[in-house]
Amino acid sequence: MLATLAAALQMHDRLNLPKDPYGAMMQMGDRRTAIPSDWKGESISVLERLGCRATNPVIRARLCDIAWFLQRNLVQTGHQAAAAYLATARGLCDGMIADATDGQVPGVWILTLQKALRRGLQICMQLRPADPELGELEAFIFDAADQFEAKGNPRALLAMLTLAYDFELGDPAAYAGRIEQAATQQGEGGPHITTDALVLAAKAWRRAKDTDGHDRCMMQASEAMVAHANSINQAFSASHFLQEAINLLRGLRSPAAKDRKRDLRIDLIRMQAAAEDEMGVFEHPADLTKLIEWTTEHTNGVTLLDGLFLLAAINRPKSISDLTTEARRNIVDHPLTAMFGVQQHDADGYVRFRAPGASPGQESPEALEHQIAKQEEIHRQVVVEGQIKIVIRNLASHFPISEGDILPLCRESPFVPTDLSRTYARGLTAFFHGDMTTALSILTPLLEASLVYVLKGHDVDVVRHDEEAGTQEDMTITQLFKNLRKELDDIFGDAITGDIDRVFLARSGPCLRHAVAHGTMHDQTPYMPDAIYACWLILHLCLLPLFDRYKQLRVGTDSQEPAAEDGVSVSDAAGEI
Template sequence: MREGNEDDQNSKLVTKDDFTSFDYEEPITGFDSVGYFDLSERYSKARQIAEAAGDAVAAKVYALLFTICRFHFKPEDRGEPYGPMFVSGDGYRTAIPSDFKGDQAAIFGQVAELTKNPALRARLADIASINLPRDRQSKMNTIRGLNESVRLVLDGKASFDGGKPENHVWLGVEYLQRALVIGRMRGSDPEPVGETKDLLVRMRQEGFASKTSSIFGRAAKLDLYYGISDVAGIAREAAEFAIHDANKGDQEGARRNWLIAAQAHEITRDGAANASCLNEVAECHVRDAEAMAASAMNATGSLMRAIEQYRQVPREHRPPGRIEQLQAKLVAKQAELHDEMNTFEHSEDITDHVNRVMDAYSGKPLADCLYGLALIENIHGIEHYRAEIKAQSEEFVFASVIDSTVHDDEGKVVARIPALSMTGEITDDDVRARCSQIMTFEHQASVKGAIRPAIHVINSEHAVGNDLFMLLARLSFFVPPGHEAAYAVGLNRFFAGSNMEACCLLVPQLENSLRYVLKRIGLDVTKITNSSTQEDVMLSILLSKFREPLEKLYGANTIFQVEMIFQSRAGFNIRNSIAHGTTSDNDFWSFTHSYGCWLIYRMLMAPLIKNWEQVKLVLEKEGYV
């Protein structure tokens, strides 16, 4: 990956004298925010003013501070806690901490000692400690700065981004998570780490007392992971919170809290209590199915999740006959699915809506941004490409009547493109053989002109991480139970611009998700082998034998794109190339690979869009606004 480096001054050394030659904290003096987006906005405006005044040193310092405040914060990633805020389709990206190794990192550590704003101090010190692992003082300054930031917010003396406590206090858990990761490193002082743990316990307790799930859930899980509080106490709180949510009709909230209680009992090796909590999780899915009885598609998804959840519980701890009862309900609901087979297709013109979202993407609620991103591009199907190929054949007559071949990087022939018929007829096979070049240009336009810019805005203005995508994956019936984490991490990496990791996680999941959706509508997606064993059918069979139901679910255009991008040898065949290790490093950042990841995101979002108002309520409850 190459750094985009839009600002030349970012690649030049900014010395300690540059920082101390004026008050570099003046733009944030008296500003009570400890949120990095807020700080970056202040420094962006300060830079513009300095440039207009001809103050080159101040402009250079402000530009650098803007850059480091705009890192993509990923506290759950111990190896790379900060990623680029933007990655373009041609491999350029914004800065990351390793771009400042050497003298600049050392200067950051020195300047951190002089910095008053605790969040800025923590960020400067953290970049120094990442690049200089033996810099013990910078590690401690990072932890203390993060602690102080969270304490000020909890005391009501500061705020995170936007100054809206109802949707940003939970960000304190992410600050503390980063502090705890550093605290486990060699050479860390236990005293500030002890304060970090105290603050985390305080956040969990306040979240529980106020019944704020966005705070309690995150803090409780981190508390359990680091073994800070009494595990039995957390189990009791989570169970009480789950009952509270269930009584309000919030089955999703109840399910998450029962899982926290189950995790706590697993730590204490209380198998019976753990199983009891998991049974409650299954019943949350059952109640969801009952609440969504009017939608057979949604109800069958919830029933399948309930059955899968019960199967994870040891037989001796399951309610006798419960799985059989749910299977009978599932079969009855599956019989109602045929009237609902067009649920996920969006044939209406959504251009006006998407344009309204994109016209003012900056400042929009996260839910609107996620919705808009899923529908940001119209997906083209086979008839679109037939028309394009016909137009090209009329313009370039000679080229259309000559056979040609497609070669891989090693020169092997991987596909043949036969000449078009002299009658002018363009068959479906002709389209499949010839549309990949047209698709390449369309994917480039989509990724560069819409998808990546939209993701850039989302990353810049919202806290996007594994937890968000885990929530979406759990809500979406496109994701089979037990595969939510693969989708969550994969989508998080895609949003962060790490296409290699995103493709390797998301692409292999697609085939299984298509099978899962077909199973939900009662279809048998297995085959009997010659040895009389049963195995799942592969993607090629799904796209041929089961094409009609898939097209009814997702639309013919989407399934055509799936075929050409992931499976067809005449297309891009990226599923097989990733599976067999033939994808080169650069290929992962191709526009088609990026478009393919977005297409998987769109398919995950498709079953949520029809009930988006309900999804928005869940997102808002978790603090994603």
């Protein structure tokens, strides 16, 4: 009996999930502490009886809550749970119940008070009828708010009025101004608490249909973030909070708000430019000796044709499902990395990509995208430094590679448009010669042309109609991936289209197509691993349809077929577009 009681009281409350409010306090592998679903049948009745008999309102509230949560036909038990939570709140305010952690963290009892009232209200909102407990909870919240306001306790006042807003209690016009006034008195709580309180006041004014009050509070919240940004000596961190200040003004239509938003954007650009001096490089060394030795061994003594196909087969893009599975496993193994939000900045300090933080067990598409982009960036660096560069260096030391050597392959490849084979050959030759600026500048725009060419060959409509101008033109690569991603996946496979997206288009990656098309890359960009991998990927796409013909050409030859990564022969790497 005591073990059951202890297990019920030690569950972790998750009141942000009212339909699943309790979870395991600890989980290690396949072992965990108790969760509500562990109680079934007669054990639920045991919880109910223990709860009804308990004299301590905290214990009575928890046990009756769990029993009602597991068996909703126990309506009276639900009412008892709500009443017990109200009694807990009264005991905290009267000093009859003490929070054990309040001595260590002064004022934490306010959070405990708010939590008890919140759970009581959550239960009432699911009971039919909700009264009398709902009316009693509402009356207590506003009475407590009056007392806290009279005592000059803005933190406790805000806790009560937050509940009033969240559960739509009372008239918002009657307490919106009180929230606003309490927010301005929260200076000692820090800028974030002040800002959150002002945003809450703005929401209350909006619910009361007072646009002026809403805009005034949002302007004040923005100025609180601006003051916080100006108090930070680091431009990189300050620019983040300045962006938050701009976000708070989004949607405000008054001339003052628009003018302020314009001024803040100018300040943000200046601050981001200053942040460039604060950026640094973090390195984690990796030993690629064995990989380089393996690659060197398998490229010795090959012909130029074998070397080209070996290079094209040296790596295979991973499928979306495999990358997603790996990313989720990394998040589970390293949960702390997913709990913090991420911002990616370009060389000028501008925010290029954002991924919000996620609590354990939750998953956001942006956080997953960032995790995949991070692990793929490492993979590209290993492939480039340990394999691609080694094969190219070996071929360059044995063969004077010219456009004439590459042109026949470009002419035969169904990936290369017939009128662009020489341009392709020039770009790939520059890649083999190490002229990466020329290679990247030529091959990146050609990728778009090839995708359009292949789609047209599969009878896919790639024409974009401008109805206003009455003109037609082929879709850009961005529009192709937005509107025709399924068709691209059907033709190339999601592994290849995903790789193209991550390398050339996605904001979470190097975004090379944007850098080349808009002239934002610097002199070192073409020689970075991402750019070298991008050129290799285009070579891979060019030669991929020719692997079957290459295998037929090698049939009957006495030479030993070179192997690709993980012992896979280049012939086995064949595929068709």
